Amino acid sequence: MAYVVTESCIKCKFTDCVDVCPVDCFHEGPNFLVIDPDECIDCTLCVPECPAEAIFAEDDVPDTQRAFIALNAELAKAWPTIVERKDPLPDADEWNGRADKLKYLER
Template sequence: MAFVVTESCIACKYTDCVSVCPMECFFEGPNFMVINPDECIDCSICVGQCPVGAIVEASEIAPDQAHFVQLNRDLSHDPRWKRITQAKPPLPEHEVWAAAKNKLHLLKQQIET
């Protein structure tokens, strides 16, 4: 089972996790990141790097976050979402959103051009 980025990442997008991923399997959108489950080798190195605990093992995901398993798969295969391999600063209002719950409606799937 692969690891999954969950709701806590939305509107924060901390990227500490990407720089330690040996498989470079993170993809980023406007305000969220996902892990490509077909590339993840389950090493768990990224888990401890996330300051908001947004990365969990797919088989241990909370029932209210289960839809993120498919969302990670879908968005990591979306050609508009690009692979990210180096850390970047978090989003400008990350501190406001870090502890917020029920943020799915804020997820931007479309890359604005």
């Protein structure tokens, strides 16, 4: 079972999770992060580090966010690995906690 980044990350892209990942399974897009399910070792270290509370165990992804399981797998193949923490997006605090952000996902 891998961990999954869900909608809460869109337009925030906090990278605190990247710093604690022992296997570098995070991949970075323009305004979102994803986890490569083939690389994730289910260590749970990233979950408490996410200020947006966007990371869930695959079995615990809310029903309204289940599409993000496939989306993480798809985008992890296309996006580069991120291995160091970066500053969040400039307006991340304004977007943190907002719902219905999938339409803002940049590929």
